[in-house]
Amino acid sequence: MRILSLHNRYQIRGGEDECHEAEVRLLQEMGHLVDVYEQDNQRVAELGHLKMAVKTVWSQEAHQTVKQQLKQHSYDVIHIHNFLPLISPSVYHAAKAEGVRVVQTLHNYRLLCPNGLFFRDGEVCEDCLGKSVPLPGILHSCYRNSFAATGVVSAMLSVHHTLQTWSDMVDTYIALTEFARQKFIAGGLPANKIVVKPNFVYPDPGIGEGDGNFALYVGRLSVEKGLDTLLSAWEHLDSKIPLKIVGDGPLASQVQQAAQRLPQVEWLGRKPMAEVHELLGKAMCLVFPSKWYETFGRVAIEAFAKGTPVIAANIGAIAELVESSRVGLHFRPGDPFDLASKVDWLVSHPTELAQMRREARSEYEAKYTATKNYQQLLDIYSSSESGEVARPGFAGVGSRE
Known part of the structure; x- marks a missing residue:
């Protein structure tokens, strides 16, 4: 199986970066051909505000690069992790134009909330849940405490809601827990497209002694x-x-x-x-x-x-x-x-x-070994490739099997 994996790295390395790298490494070690298209948020500083705003909503650079990559090689699936801000949702449209199935891992709540957290002023906030235009987020400057930056992210969400990117351009969404899956359903993503597959730890670090008394x-x-x-x-x-x-x-x-x-x-x-x-x-x-x-x-x-x-x-x-x-x-x-x-x-x-x-x-x-996760991921890719309707929660953490 040949996979194109897309990820926009964070300025400060975090869990999403580690999860992306672990998944790519696992697939490669299991004999799959995995190509990686990455952008790094270290580039953000060198771009002006206007260029960043445009790229966030629709990166023509990413769209053209990914589309050309898909034309040159025969991919079974394109797997998107983080697209904000330099990759943008334009790559979904590139994949659809080339007939390549799209899988998206939902590492945060960005598709439903401008700051991706459902959290404001020290408390849980769901004011933008289910809204095509996240106006409360804009009014409260929820993304980076910036009215302008929140406006740009909100524009991205609204434009792609109008273009039906979230509903039509993705074949399978991967939520990491059933709780997250239910939030995304409440936010308007198609329930039959969302499956649950947890993250994993690879390689196995081995059991500890627990003798540190802290x-x-x-x-x-x-x-x-x-x-x-x-x-x-x-x-x-x-x-x-x-x-x-x-x-x-x-x-x-x-x-x-x-x-x-x-x-x-x-x-x-x-x-x-x-x-x-x-x-x-x-x-x-x-x-x-x-x-x-x-x-x-x-x-x-x-x-x-x-x-x-x-x-x-x-x-x-x-x-x-x-x-x-x-x-x-x-x-x-x-x-x-x-x-x-x-x-x-x-x-x-x-x-x-x-x-x-x-x-x-x-x-x-x-539940969380590489072996368990690998089979779950293959099932998701196979379901997406064949055009089958994903079985919600079939790879979920709710089962001990």
Whole structure:
């Protein structure tokens, strides 16, 4: 099978970049011919505002390049990951013109919400859900806190809603969880075109010992990730278990101040993936305090791979991934006292913790290995190639098979 994989890299490397690379590497190692068309957001600075606005709505450069690539080679499928802002949805039309089937992974909520998060002013916001013109997002400058930038992204969404790009130009959408799938259906995407296939961890990092006697947070240091809840919880713990924080972002200075103020909190900054996996393997638990819905939660399944339980906010996709009392615990989102109580409970129940560690590793082996994911992806490609109607949720995380 020959696949053309498209991805617009982020300025700061994140989970979407890692997922794209892992998928391409897996397909290539399984003997498929995978060509990659990428743009990098490092280019954004060299382009003027007008050029960026035009490219965001319709990149003629990407359209022509991809169309020429499709003409020169016989592709079975084109798989699009992130297209914003340099690739644009113009590539869907290039694929349709050349008769190549299109698969789109929905890594965020961008098709439904200008900032892709359903999050504004510290709270979940669905004001733009289902709207062909996301006017509330424009009025609140939701994308990069910029009225102009939000206007451009909203124009892209509205233009392609009018062109029926989202409904007609994509053969199969991949949602990462059933929760995300239901949001996209509520937002107007065709239900029969959306299947569920989770992300995966590849290569298998191997189970850890869990002997580090600390809790761990890994991720972007930003408001929607619930850093205020996390730091406040560590002021109210009875157990005083250390907390290590890995990551960077706009709240870095607040995290640094908290680490100076609270002796049990340590900020490690950004770390290479190998070091992150080592920390995950040693940690008593991973804490996932997000206030927004998430579409998945890649670090949670990395924790499962290491046999590490996850204490997660009971909201959105992450609540779906973490089965409470089996592979971790839930707490009320935004409630530092409830989070603190769950951490203290885990510290004081070593027998249950040991069982959760075994179940976490089993969860990884059942759902999130490369072998499982590869077969799911092939099923999706085959369904798209043959023109069959995708079976919603057939590759979903809801089944242990």
